[in-house]
Amino acid sequence: MRELIIGGARSGKSVLAERRASESGLQVVYLATAQALDGEMSQRIAHHRQRRRADWGLIEEPVDLAAALRRHAAPGVCLLVDCLTLWLSNLLFAGDAARQVEAGESVSCPLFAGATAALVEILPHLPGQIILVSNEVGWGIVPMAALSRLFADEQGRLNQRVAAVCERVTLVVAGLPLTLR
Numbered sequence: 001m002r003e004l005i006i007g008g009a010r011s012g013k014s015v016l017a018e019r020r021a022s023e024s025g026l027q028v029v030y031l032a033t034a035q036a037l038d039g040e041m042s043q044r045i046a047h048h049r050q051r052r053r054a055d056w057g058l059i060e061e062p063v064d065l066a067a068a069l070r071r072h073a074a075p076g077v078c079l080l081v082d083c084l085t086l087w088l089s090n091l092l093f094a095g096d097a098a099r100q101v102e103a104g105e106s107v108s109c110p111l112f113a114g115a116t117a118a119l120v121e122i123l124p125h126l127p128g129q130i131i132l133v134s135n136e137v138g139w140g141i142v143p144m145a146a147l148s149r150l151f152a153d154e155q156g157r158l159n160q161r162v163a164a165v166c167e168r169v170t171l172v173v174a175g176l177p178l179t180l181r
Contacts, residue, residue, distance in 0.1 A: 002123055002130045004163050007172035009135060016172055017080055017133045018051065024129050026078040029057035031068055033087035048082070062090040063111075066118035073126035084134035084162065088155055091115050092147075101147045116154075120161045134159050136171070 003020065007013040021028045030052055036042040052058075061068040065087050073079055081087075092098045095111030123130065138156045143149050163169045169180040 001168065002126070002132070002166040003168040003170065004132050004134060004159070004166045005170045005172060005177075006134050006136045006159055006163075008137075008139070011172045012175035012177075013133050013135075013172040014048065014082055015051070015175070016170065016177055017082060017131045020131055021056075021078045021080045021129075022053065024078040026076055026129055027057070028053070028055075028078045028080060029059060029072055031059045031061060031065070031072070031079055031081045033060075033062055033065065033081070033083060033090060035062050035086075035090065062087065063094050063115065066115065066122045069119075069126055069130065070122055073128050073130065075127045077127075078129040078131065079126075080131045080133070082133040084132055084158060085137070085155060088116075088158055089151065092151060092154070097150070098147055101150050104146075107150065112154075116158055116161070120165060123162065123165045132162060132166070134162065 005013045005017050005020075021030075032045070032048075034041060034045050034048075036045050059068055059072060065081065069079060069081070091112045097107050097112045100107050135155065136159065137152050143152055163181070167181070171178045171180055
């Protein structure tokens with residue numbers, strides 16, 4: 001079973017995902033996409049680590065998410081991916097997409113396009129339980145900067161594509177889950 005849990009920043013989506021993983025009765029492996037590139041992100045990562053159960057496995061994969069899922073998905077395993085938003089940001093900066101937008105060029109980034117397509121393609125075929133956490137960033141105003149607009153657009157597209165292949169989609173607002181599917 002695949003579930004996408006979406007919501008705004010600090011909405012409670014990670015806490016819900018962790019609770020669902022714990023309740024699954026399966027071996028839990030936390031697949032982290034964050035990179036500690038500054039002090040503030042290091043603090044966020046530490047906060048998540050403190051909250052997780054000590055018996056959970058941990059995989060850190062900032063870019064090649066589909067391959068990591070393929071390697072670690074198994075019957076009897078619950079993979080918790082936190083989060084697709086940071087993964088998408090990592091992709092934009094790992095390839096040429098961010099540089100192309102900032103230079104005023106049209107975006108043509110095989111890494112970005114290939115990685116998102118690979119994720120959506122592999123998800124329906126994975127064994128075990130997969131819980132994916134993602135931010136819903138499209139409820140605000142259209143960002144002023146081109147790179148921010150690209151990110152918001154691609155995050156919305158990614159959420160739609162992932163939701164289409166998940167059996168359950170849950171929106172979290174103010175810590176309250178709302179089942180969309």
